Structures are given as C-alpha cells and as structure tokens.
Amino acid sequence: xxxxxxxxxxxxxxxxxxxxxxxxVSGFFLPxxxxxxxxxATETHPSFAVALEDSQTxxxxxxxxxxxxxxxxxxxxxxxxxxxxxxxxxxxLLLVVGRLDAQTRVALFLLSLSRRLARRRQNPDQFKLSMDxxxxxxxxxxxxxxxxxxxxxFQRNDIIEVHGKQIRILNRQALxxxxxxxxxxxxxxxxxxxxxxx
Amino acid sequence: xxxxxxxxxxxxxxxxxxxxxxxxVSGFFLPxxxxxxxxxATETHPSFAVALEDSQTxxxxxxxxxxxxxxxxxxxxxxxxxxxxxxxxxxxLLLVVGRLDAQTRVALFLLSLSRRLARRRQNPDQFKLSMDxxxxxxxxxxxxxxxxxxxxxFQRNDIIEVHGKQIRILNRQALxxxxxxxxxxxxxxxxxxxxxxx
DNA sequence: CGGTTTTTTGAATCGAATCAATAGGCGTGG
DNA sequence: CCACGCCTATTGATTCGATTCAAAAAACCG
Numbered sequence: 001x002x003x004x005x006x007x008x009x010x011x012x013x014x015x016x017x018x019x020x021x022x023x024x025v026s027g028f029f030l031p032x033x034x035x036x037x038x039x040x041a042t043e044t045h046p047s048f049a050v051a052l053e054d055s056q057t058x059x060x061x062x063x064x065x066x067x068x069x070x071x072x073x074x075x076x077x078x079x080x081x082x083x084x085x086x087x088x089x090x091x092x093l094l095l096v097v098g099r100l101d102a103q104t105r106v107a108l109f110l111l112s113l114s115r116r117l118a119r120r121r122q123n124p125d126q127f128k129l130s131m132d133x134x135x136x137x138x139x140x141x142x143x144x145x146x147x148x149x150x151x152x153x154f155q156r157n158d159i160i161e162v163h164g165k166q167i168r169i170l171n172r173q174a175l176x177x178x179x180x181x182x183x184x185x186x187x188x189x190x191x192x193x194x195x196x197x198x
Numbered sequence: 199x200x201x202x203x204x205x206x207x208x209x210x211x212x213x214x215x216x217x218x219x220x221x222x223v224s225g226f227f228l229p230x231x232x233x234x235x236x237x238x239a240t241e242t243h244p245s246f247a248v249a250l251e252d253s254q255t256x257x258x259x260x261x262x263x264x265x266x267x268x269x270x271x272x273x274x275x276x277x278x279x280x281x282x283x284x285x286x287x288x289x290x291l292l293l294v295v296g297r298l299d300a301q302t303r304v305a306l307f308l309l310s311l312s313r314r315l316a317r318r319r320q321n322p323d324q325f326k327l328s329m330d331x332x333x334x335x336x337x338x339x340x341x342x343x344x345x346x347x348x349x350x351x352f353q354r355n356d357i358i359e360v361h362g363k364q365i366r367i368l369n370r371q372a373l374x375x376x377x378x379x380x381x382x383x384x385x386x387x388x389x390x391x392x393x394x395x396x
Numbered sequence: 397c398g399g400t401t402t403t404t405t406g407a408a409t410c411g412a413a414t415c416a417a418t419a420g421g422c423g424t425g426g
Numbered sequence: 427c428c429a430c431g432c433c434t435a436t437t438g439a440t441t442c443g444a445t446t447c448a449a450a451a452a453a454c455c456g
Contacts, residue, residue, distance in 0.1 A: 020378070024297075026289060038285045069278070076274045080267070083281040087236045090288050091224060097296035098339030099222075102444065133403065141296030143445060148404055164403080164453070300412065331435065341413060346436055362421080362435080 002062040005035040010055020011130040015138075016047045025139040028052075028131060030116050036062075037083055052130040097141060105140040106150040107179040110160070114169060125172070129165040200260040203233040208253020209328040213336075214245045223337040226250075226329060228314050234260075235281055250328040295339060303338040304348040305377040308358070312367060323370070327363040 005012075012029040026047055029035050035049055035057075051057075060068075069076055097105065118124035129136070137144045154160045159175055161168040169175060203210075210227040224245055227233050233247055233255075249255075258266075267274055295303065316322035327334070335342045352358045357373055359366040367373060 026292075038282055038289060069275075070271075073268075073271060073274070076271070076278070077267075080274070080277055080281065083278065083285060084236055087281060087285055087288065090285065090292060091236060094224075094288060094292045094295060097292060144403080145405085145446085146444060149444095152404070342435080343414085343437085344412060347412095350436070 003036055003059040004062060004065045005049065005060075006058045007031050007033050007035065008056040008058055011052045012049050012055060012057065013052050013131060013135060014047045014049045023138065025135050028113075028135075028139070030113075030120070032120055033116075034082065037079075037086060052135075102140075102142050102146045103150050103153065103178055105142060106136075106147060106154070107175050109136065109140055110167065110169070111175060111179055114172075124169070126166075126168045129167060132165075201234055201257040202260065202263045203247065203258075204256045205229050205231050205233065206254040206256055209250045210247050210253060210255065211250050211329060211333060212245045212247045221336065223333050226311075226333075226337070228311075228318065230318055231314075232280065235277075235284060250333075300338075300340050300344045301348045301351065301376055303340060304334075304345060304352070305373050307334065307338055308365065308367070309373060309377055312370075322367070324364075324366045327365060330363075 007029045009031050011031075012035060013025060014027045014029065014035055015023050015025045018024045027035075029049075069079060100108070113127065113129075114124040117127055131139075133144045133147050137147045140147070151160070151162050154175070155162050157174070159169075159171045159178075161170055205227045207229050209229075210233060211223060212225045212227065212233055213221050213223045216222045225233075227247075236245075267277060298306070311325065311327075312322040315325055329337075331342045331345050335345045338345070349358070349360050352373070353360050355372070357367075357369045357376075359368055
C-alpha cells in the first residue's frame with residue numbers, strides 16, 4: 001500500500017502489527033486528514049489502514065507523489081510544513097501518553113475527536129464514535145474495561161452522556177480540566193470526580 | 199532559541215515545560231544528531247535544550263536555514279526525508295511508550311543509547327550515561343525509584359553492570375528479549391531467581 | 397427470536413507510585 | 427587527609443490505579 005491518502009469522507013483507522021503479532025492502533029483519521037506522510041522516508045507504509053465506516057479516500061501513488069514533490073518547490077514547502085506539524089503533534093502525544101493516567105487519556109481522546117469535528121464544522125458536542133472500545137483502548141494503551149469504566153465514570157459525573165457509540169459532551173470545561181496533566185483539579189465536577197491534584 | 203542545531207560532540211538534553219510548569223524530557227541527542235527539526239512548523243522551538251556535558255554544537259539560525267531550504271531543492275528533499283524518518287521513529291516510540299512496563303522501557307532506553315553509540319563507532323557495550331536518573335525517569339515516564347530498581351534488577355540478573363552512571367552490557371541478548379514487547383519470554387533471563395554465576 | 401459479539405460491571409491481583417529512610421559520591425573547608 | 431554537608435542513588439514498606447479474570451447486560455444480525 002504505497003500511497004499517500006487523503007480522507008474525503010468516513011473515517012479510517014491506521015495500525016501496525018507489533019513484533020508479537022498484535023494489532024496496534026496508531027491513529028484515527030477524519031475527512032481532510034492525510035495518511036501516509038511517513039511513507040516518504042521508507043517509501044513503504046509502516047502501517048495499514050482500514051475504513052471504520054463507509055469512507056471515500058483519494059489515493060496518490062507514492063511514485064507520482066514523489067515526482068510531484070520534485071517538480072513543485074511549492075508543494076515541497078507545504079509538505080515540510082505538514083510533516084513538521086505532524087511531528088510536533090506526535091511529539092506532544094508522546095509526552096502525554098506515557099505518563100498520563102487512564103481518565104486523562106480518555107478525556108484527551110474525546111477532546112481530540114471533538115476538536116477535529118469542529119474543524120470541519122460538525123457538532124463538537126455530540127458525535128458518534130466510529131471505532132469500537134477495543135480500538136480506543138488499543139490506541140490509548142489501556143484495556144477495554146478501563147475505557148468502559150472511565151466513560152461510565154464521566155457519565156456518572158455528568159461530564160458526558162454515553163449511549164454505546166453515541167457521545168454527548170455535557171461539561172466541556174470539566175473534561176478539559178481532566179485532560180490537563182496535573183493542572184487545576186476541580187472545576188464544578190462535584191460527585192466522585194476526584195482528579196488527583198498532583 | 200530559533201535554531202536548527204547539529205550536535206558535534208558531547209550530549210544534549212531537550213525538554214519542554216508542561217502546562218503545570220514541570221520539565222518534561224523529550225529526548226537526548228548524541229553527536230551527529232539534529233535538534234529542532236520541528237521548529238520548521240512553528241518557526242519557534244517548542245522545546246529547550248541543555249548540554250549534559252561539555253558539548254559542541256553547530257547552530258544554524260532558522261531564517262538562514264529556511265532560506266537555504268528555498269534555494270536548494272536538494273536540501274529540501276533531504277529535509278523531507280529526515281523529518282519523515284524522525285516521524286517514523288517517534289511514532290514507533292509512541293506505540294511503545296504508552297503500553298510497555300518499566301523494565302521494557304529501561305531495556306529499550308539502554309539499547310537505544312548503545313545502538314546510537316555503535317553508529318558512531320564507540321563501544322556499544324560499555325558507556326557512561328551523561329544524564330542522571332531523574333532525567334532518565336522523566337524521559338521514560340516512570341519514577342527515579344523505578345529506574346533505579348530496574349537497573350539493580352538487571353544487574354542482579356547479570357544482564358548489565360552498573361556503577362553509578364557507568365554501564366556495561368553483559369548480556370545483550372537478554373536485554374533485547376526484555377525489550378521485545380511480549381515476545382519470547384525466556385532467553386536465560388527467567389524470573390528474578392534464575393541461576394547465576396554468583 | 398436465538399446466537400454472537402460488544403460493552404459494562406465486579407472482585408482479586410499485580411505493577412508502579414509514593415512515602416520514608418539509608419547509603420554512596422563529591423566538593424568544601426577544617 | 428578527613429569531616430561535614432549536600433545531592434544523587436538505592437532500597438524498603440505501603441498505597442493506589444490499572445489489569446486480569448469472570449460474569450452479566452446490552453447491542454447486533456441473520
């Protein structure tokens with residue numbers, strides 16, 4: 001699969017196969033987002049991609065893309081910028097993922113989805129998860145059970161509403177304060193919320 | 199610090215300041231490695247860098263560097279490749295850091311250092327850590343105590359020898375098998391109480 | 397519907413963090 | 427050179443969060 005792929009509609013899961021044969025989810029892509037930029041290094045995708053729902057994508061074969069790169073200095077600049085941005089984002093995720101507790105990861109995940117939906121003018125406060133719990137857990141590096149428990153807890157605290165894959169954000173502020181690594185503890189989250197102060 | 203920086207000698211720690219004011223170590227750089235590629239996106243470094251020992255670096259001011267990029271399609275290509283490679287590497291680290299236990303992280307860390315030393319023709323089996331336990335812990339997303347315990351354990355199992363910052367790798371195979379996420383468990387690493395020469 | 401898979405919830409266990417105390421290095425000054 | 431104090435590292439005991447194992451409940455599909 002040596003393509004650069006632009007997502008047009010639907011959603012895509014990308015994953016790798018770890019040395020021990022396990023699937024490892026490395027990202028979810030929404031419309032407008034680009035998959036396979038890291039293919040530029042190796043000229044082969046280190047990862048696979050599957051659609052999570054009916055999706056349309058626009059594939060550009062890697063050789064063609066490289067040729068375009070050579071022909072267009074402008075595209076070159078854009079690509080460097082895109083890569084560099086993705087780099088910053090991934091680096092941040094890296095800082096975050098290894099050291100955060102489960103509920104922070106889940107909060108960040110929900111907010112990330114929300115933000116990306118907002119960017120394409122969809123309701124950021126109510127949306128349907130296109131991936132199942134297993135994929136979320138895998139992506140966040142926690143277990144299915146912990147994802148489930150955490151969502152339940154958020155719901156109990158009136159931060160979100162969960163109906164299967166349907167999510168509604170009720171208290172964005174609370175969610176954001178949970179997502180903040182160690183920053184301000186209590187918003188108006190009452191109940192059992194108890195995000196640790198340090 | 200709007201520079202792209204090439205490390206010539208010594209070693210450099212790069213870090214960010216998290217929202218709650220904590221230092222977060224984001225990488226260690228050895229000679230020949232390049233710091234600040236992600237500066238290309240924002241035109242400002244998201245991170246700081248300090249020398250861990252006497253070091254020489256070669257700084258290229260970002261504007262100059264960007265001009266060079268504009269003037270040289272060749273450099274452009276090289277940069278895209280470099281960024282893309284760094285991307286792959288960081289992505290892998292990401293997969294790994296969020297889901298691995300402490301001793302796997304430490305093993306990977308030691309092997310990473312070793313590999314990078316080998317690349318520049320230094321002894322990959324005996325070297326001095328230029329950073330302290332605090333930095334290692336911070337980088338790996340675990341605590342000082344856990345780093346210490348893990349190194350001690352490796353030593354007890356005759357996998358490495360530790361004298362403060364001086365490290366000697368005694369059983370690379372064992373270290374590698376620990377570093378493998380969930381792959382073949384026992385080389386001769388066995389449990390804590392495996393046989394040993396004394 | 398029945399059967400399957402996904403999700404939620406509960407109880408027990410395990411690993412790492414935390415709290416606390418000791419040991420080792422290292423530079424300064426007696 | 428040794429004594430002292432400071433800082434880093436190690437080790438031990440306890441606590442806490444997440445995993446694991448197990449089972450029930452809900453959603454999904456032919």
